[in-house]
Amino acid sequence: MPALLDDSLDDLYENAPCGNLTLSPDGTITRVNATLLGWLGYARDELAGRRFRDLLTVGARIHYETHLAPLLVMRGEISGVAVNLRTADGSTFPGLMSSIVENGGDGRPRLVRTIVFDGRERRAYEQELLHARQAAETARRTAERESVRLRHLVSELQLSLLPSVLPTPPGLQTAAHYRMASIDQVGGDFYDLFPLRDGRWGFFLGDVSGKGVGAAAVTALARYTLRAATVYDPDPAAVLFNLNEVLYQEYRADARYCTVVFGILTPQPDGFTAVIASGGHPEPLVLRADGTAHHHRTRGRLVGVFPDSAYTNTVLTLRGGDTLLLYTDGITEARTGDAQSADHRFGIDAVARLAGTIAPADATTVIGAFTDLLDAFGDGLDDDAAVMAISVPGDRRAHAEG
Incomplete structure (x- = not known):
C-alpha cells in the first residue's frame, strides 16, 4: 500500500x-x-x-x-x-x-x-438540559409536597453537594451536621475539610443565596473552585478572591452569590494554627478549654457580588481542649416564637451563649448540642442549617509537653 x-x-x-x-x-x-x-x-x-x-x-x-x-x-x-x-x-x-x-x-x-x-452542539444540549431542569423545578413547586419520589430525588441531590464522610486530620477531632429546612427544596449550605500536600488541611463552610437547582449549581461550582484555588495558592484571602472572580463572571446576571468562611489548618507542637478569611459569613465560634466561648472577628464582602472584592486573613490558635465551630445563618434566623419579628429570631448572641454553656467540649459534643437545638426549633427553621466543628483533643498539650 x-x-x-x-x-x-x-x-x-x-x-x-x-x-x-x-x-x-x-x-x-x-x-x-x-x-x-x-x-x-x-x-x-x-x-x-x-x-x-x-x-x-x-x-x-x-x-x-x-x-x-x-x-x-x-x-x-x-x-x-x-x-x-x-x-x-x-x-x-x-x-x-x-x-x-x-x-x-x-x-x-x-x-x-x-x-x-x-463543543457547540454539546453546549446546546447542556442548555437544553438546563432549561429542562428549570422546567422541572417549576413543576416541582406546583406538585404535591407529599410526593415520596420527589423528596427522594431532592435528598439525593443535597447529599451529593456534601462530603459523604467528614475526614479527621491527625491530632484533631471533627464532626458536622446538615439540616434541611424543607425536604422538598435543595438548599445552598455546604462545607468540606480536605488535606493539602504539605500536611496542612483546608476547610470551609458557606451558604449560597436562594434554593433549588440554581442554588445547587452555584454550590457545586463554589465547592470545586475553593478546592481548586487552594491547590493554586493556599492562602485563604487569595482563595476567596478567586472564588469571587469566578462567581461574579459566571452569575452576575443572575445575582447569585454566597457567604463563606475558608481556612487553612497548620499543625503545631501544642495544637494548630488556623488562618481564616471570611466573605460575609457569620463569624466562627471558638470554645476554649477554660470554659469560655467567643466569636472570632472576621470581615469580608459577600462573594460574587462585586468585581473588586478583597479579603483579609486572621490567625487563630487552637490548643488542647479548644474547639472551632462554623455555622450558617439558618440557625441565627430560626424563629423561636410565633411572630416574624427579629425579636423572635434565635440570633448570634444566643449562639454564643449556648456555646458558653457547653464549653469546654469536643467536636462531637458541640455538634450534638447544636443538633438538639435544631430539633427544638421544629417548624421555626425557615432556612437550611449547617454546622461543622474541629477540636484539638484535651490531652494534646500535655502530650506535647511530655
Whole structure:
C-alpha cells in the first residue's frame, strides 16, 4: 500500500475535523492548525508564541492552571475535558480538549500535543438540559409536597453537594451536621475539610443565596473552585478572591452569590494554627478549654457580588481542649416564637451563649448540642442549617509537653 505523501499529511493536520495545537512544555503555542484558527477567528501569527492559557476564559483558565496543567504533568495526558476558549471577537467557544505529553530521548517533556473538538452542539444540549431542569423545578413547586419520589430525588441531590464522610486530620477531632429546612427544596449550605500536600488541611463552610437547582449549581461550582484555588495558592484571602472572580463572571446576571468562611489548618507542637478569611459569613465560634466561648472577628464582602472584592486573613490558635465551630445563618434566623419579628429570631448572641454553656467540649459534643437545638426549633427553621466543628483533643498539650 503506498505511503501518504507529505503534503497529504500536512493537509490532514491543517484541515482536520478538530483543532490541532502543539505546545512547548511551558504551554507556549508553537503550531496551530487552520481548523482551530477558523473556529476562533485568529490569524496564525496572532497565536504563535502565546500561552495556551491566554485562549481560555477566566473560569477555564483557573481550572486549567489549578487542575488540568498539574494533572497533565503527573499523568502525562488528559482526555475529553470541557473548556471554554475566547475567540478573537471576545465571544466564548466551547470545546472538548485532550492533551498528551511527548518526552525526548532524555525522558524530559519535549512538547505537548493537544486536540480540541467543537463543543457547540454539546453546549446546546447542556442548555437544553438546563432549561429542562428549570422546567422541572417549576413543576416541582406546583406538585404535591407529599410526593415520596420527589423528596427522594431532592435528598439525593443535597447529599451529593456534601462530603459523604467528614475526614479527621491527625491530632484533631471533627464532626458536622446538615439540616434541611424543607425536604422538598435543595438548599445552598455546604462545607468540606480536605488535606493539602504539605500536611496542612483546608476547610470551609458557606451558604449560597436562594434554593433549588440554581442554588445547587452555584454550590457545586463554589465547592470545586475553593478546592481548586487552594491547590493554586493556599492562602485563604487569595482563595476567596478567586472564588469571587469566578462567581461574579459566571452569575452576575443572575445575582447569585454566597457567604463563606475558608481556612487553612497548620499543625503545631501544642495544637494548630488556623488562618481564616471570611466573605460575609457569620463569624466562627471558638470554645476554649477554660470554659469560655467567643466569636472570632472576621470581615469580608459577600462573594460574587462585586468585581473588586478583597479579603483579609486572621490567625487563630487552637490548643488542647479548644474547639472551632462554623455555622450558617439558618440557625441565627430560626424563629423561636410565633411572630416574624427579629425579636423572635434565635440570633448570634444566643449562639454564643449556648456555646458558653457547653464549653469546654469536643467536636462531637458541640455538634450534638447544636443538633438538639435544631430539633427544638421544629417548624421555626425557615432556612437550611449547617454546622461543622474541629477540636484539638484535651490531652494534646500535655502530650506535647511530655
